[in-house]
Amino acid sequence: MASVGRRRASPRPSGRPLLAKGLTAAVLAGAFVAQAAGALLPNVPLLLAATAVSLAVEGVLFRWQPDMLPLLAKSHADITVRHVLRDLLLVVGLLRLGEHDREAQFAWPVAGLLVFYALHCAIQAVSVLVRRTRTLPVLTRNVDASALRLSTAPAALLRHPGPRLLLLGLPTTAGLVTAAVTREPLPAAAGTAVSGVLAAAGLGALLVRLLPSRRPAGEQEVLDWFDAWLADYRPTVGLYFSGGVSSVYQADMWLETMSRLDGRPVVILRERFMVARIAPTDIPVVCLPKVSTLMRLEHSTLRVLIHPSNSGKTSQVLRIPTIKHAFVNHGESDKLSSCNPYAKAYDEVWVAGPEARERYARAAVGIEDKDVVEIGRPQLDAVRPRSGPPAADARTTVLYAPTWEGWDGNPGNTSVVEAGENLVRALLADPGVRLLYKPHPLTGSVEPAAGAADRRIRELIRAANRERPATPAEPARSVSELDRLTAELDRLTAELDRLTAAGVREGADQVERMLAQSAPPPGRAEAVAKATAAWEEAYWATLPQDEHQVVTGVRPALYACFNIADLLISDVSSVISDFLASGKPYAVANTSGLSEDAFRAAFPTVAAATVLTPDASGVPALLDAVRHPEKDELADTRAELKLRLLGPDEPTSQERCNTALRDLSTTALNHRARGEQPEARQPRPQRLAEDFLPGPRRASGAGTEADAEVSSSVTPPSRSAPPV
Structure with missing residues (x-):
């Protein structure tokens, strides 16, 4: 895209995520240091407290900071190393706390601990073999693959080493901690025995999967089946x-x-x-x-x-x-x-x-x-044509749907950084505007500045909703009516989730999904389309008419936002071409550094748009033209441009x-x-x-x-x- 715009230095990403990760790593390291000190001194309260903190941090990592796990693994501090170190320090503490003539009594817990870790390694090896037998050269949906001897997946706990080690190792850790308090070897021996039995049971369940009758079809058998399916379909x-x-x-x-x-x-x-x-x-x-x-x-x-x-x-x-x-x-x-x-x-x-x-x-x-x-554009059948300007007593719904920054880093690609906040402030300043903000899903993936601007825009919208005054123009809805609408939306959401999940349980692997989705029920696609349309209608109905929205995720779709909006503000992207199918007014933010005439000449899709400068000074006049069609001087140009961009309506x-x-x-x-x-x-x-x-x-x-x-x-x- 031609542009004389100046490249900006990207600001550094927000330090909060890095601070949280650094704090978690520091607490985990400190817990291990404290556990080592408690084991060597020995000091039972310190040993117990450090062990509890260490286990709590593990839970935080798996629940809230999973992206930290690969970093720890690259540092050779993966879950296995951490768990072995934790149990080893407990054993050291037990030996330091015990009397010399009783140290031999702790040999059985130590032996049980070694057996448990050996079983853990065996489970991991066998799970890899099972996964390979379930890695087919062809995956399908909506195809009858019953001839391939497909089956459900092993339990997720047996397939993921981190959660497996934490859960199966809990009896061992609890036994060692109890032994440290009581200074008796029996709790430690009992804990390691329970962990060993659980691990052996898991290993057996996986070994059964390797039996010829329990394995899916082999590679050549799958390929032959695929060739036969191609010949039949x-x-x-x-x-x-x-x-x-x-x-x-x-x-x-x-x-x-x-x-x-x-x-x-x-x-x-x-x-x-x-x-x-x-x-x-x-x-x-x-x-x-x-x-x-x-x-x-x-x-x-x-x-x-x-x-x-x-x-x-x-x-x-x-x-x-x-x-x-x-x-x-x-x-x-x-x-x-x-x-x-x-x-x-x-x-x-x-x-x-x-x-x-x-x-x-x-x-x-x-x-x-x-x-x-x-x-x-066959997809645009879902876009409804304009039915007229917004009613005098209704709010003007404005859809701001900027594109992302693109791979080339050109400042003119997206308006989010240069103009986004100004545009949103100008729209929020008009009490008759209801703003829908739908950013591109890739916003911020290349330029951190775009991601930071996106977050600031979202905060502006949240703040405006908190501060907005009550609007007497909106018909009051009773609590029972709102509850009914919300319940209907929840029902439709569950229905859509059921239809789109197609009976696949959480934790299913690819082979199990292939089995569950082999034969879609007749008319499933039509049912999904009907449920989606009903969901969108219920979604907009449950929202307050004067509340601004940040629209993300799969639902509602972009075209559903087109149908609700009276006006689109976007960038040079396919969004404005598709929006022309509605015949409604649209505006394009010019952050390229070009003059308006040069901008229109460089980008033909802007020919029927109101061009907005980064300071958003043209927003009030734009809104006035949307509310009063007699001031809309671009209606005929939009119709001509629609024909050039999208072709004729017939055929x-x-x-x-x-x-x-x-x-x-x-x-x-x-x-x-x-x-x-x-x-x-x-x-x-x-x-x-x-x-x-x-x-x-x-x-x-x-x-x-x-x-x-x-x-x-x-x-x-x-x-x-x-x-x-």
Whole structure:
């Protein structure tokens, strides 16, 4: 993004988290020093107090500061070392407290302690073996995998060494502490015996998992099963995604569109953890972590892969010659990321409207115009059009949804740092405004200054809610009515959690999830959509109409905020392009350092926006234009820009997307036909039609007459841009 803005020195991150971690580490170290002193002096009260403090700090670490555990492990002070040291100091204290002629009586507790730790190591080794047998080369959702002998996961306590050692070792520690008080070896021996028995039972439970009848299918058996599933389901179009937890929304936004495409869709993931993160869908989901497994798609009926994002692993699937690839992106804006040169690696680039086509032409990154296909934005069906200005007696709902700082660190990427607080103060100063603040989930991930500004904005909103006066304009709601609405929201939240969890218990591993999510109940996706709509309605109904909100998390979604808002304030990002579907006014904060004219010229999506300066001086006039449509001079410009950015309303975006899919599928069919030997091609034209072209989605792999009709076309239909 062009900018003459000055780079700022990033302030140091807040010292509070570091102070808390340092304090915890200091208390833990001090407890061990005090325990050593109590053992060597010997001093029973000091030994007991230090041991109690040490155990309490362990609880704090696992409950509130889990990010400290890897740091301690890197310092060779992991949970095993700490636990052994704690018990060792107790044994030293016992020996120092005991009389010389009774030291031999403590040999049995010491021997029991050694046996317990040996069993702990054995449990860890066997748990690793069990985990490897349960690490399958293919993971699925919404696919019947009962043939793979899937089973529930072992108890979480047996799979995690830290909590396991703490819990199973508690009898030993308690016995040693009691022995230090009573100066008798029996409590220590009893404690170590209990810990040993518990550890032996856990080891036995894991060993049973290694029996052939209890293990899931082996690697080759799973691969053979996967090949058979591909041959039976015969997918025709796939959504390919690879990324981290924070980027899963990029795939989620295309799931509904995929479910409405012609053909038999499938979702292809590359990261194992993403199988549990992807949003609820009835589409088969397949995770193929290894490249060698991914290459098995080459011999499948899959003809088109749709890519909502670029990633390092994208290059691996692009090597499959039998599949055509379309880049759809997860949003369009004037940023350089929306015309990335990597896009020329795909066969086609599917964009929303003419502006994106011209953006690629202006960028001159090697994308030929013939490879750009305009399909609109199918996801925007959820955005309701504007019904009119806010009522005279109602508050003006303003959505401030800034983007994040981006990877290049350009100050003009996000308004949070330069203008965020000024914008929020100006909005909060208007008593007729209700503010919804929805920051990008990656805010602060690159520049600490953005994270600090985000926290200050949230505090401004909380302070405004505390100080806001009572509003007589809002109809008074009885306590019973509010209780009813809250109860309904709680019920819908539980219903959504039940539907999205799909019966997966907490602590389930990937194989157990695969088992629990093998066959979604019919209509689950529709039930989730219906419950989500009801939840959003109940959510807004329970909130006071004059209360400002910080909106984070999965629910409510961004488009739900669009439908509530009368005005959007954002940055140069795909948010403003999507918001144009509503026809409502929007504003863009200019923190690039460019003049307003240069800013509008550099970013075409700003053409219909009110441009706000970092000092937010234009906010009062902007609000006045929203409340009085006769002062809104940009309404016609918004309608024209919507057409340029999103394309025409007819045919619908979903129809144009299906047309693009059919065209690219036909290209893939012709490419495969040319690649086969003539003798292999001639006897099976019907089979080509069944395998290579998308038809109506169905559970089995049987072809249809419609497939054969489409295959009769040798020349792909024209991919010219739809009329604008």
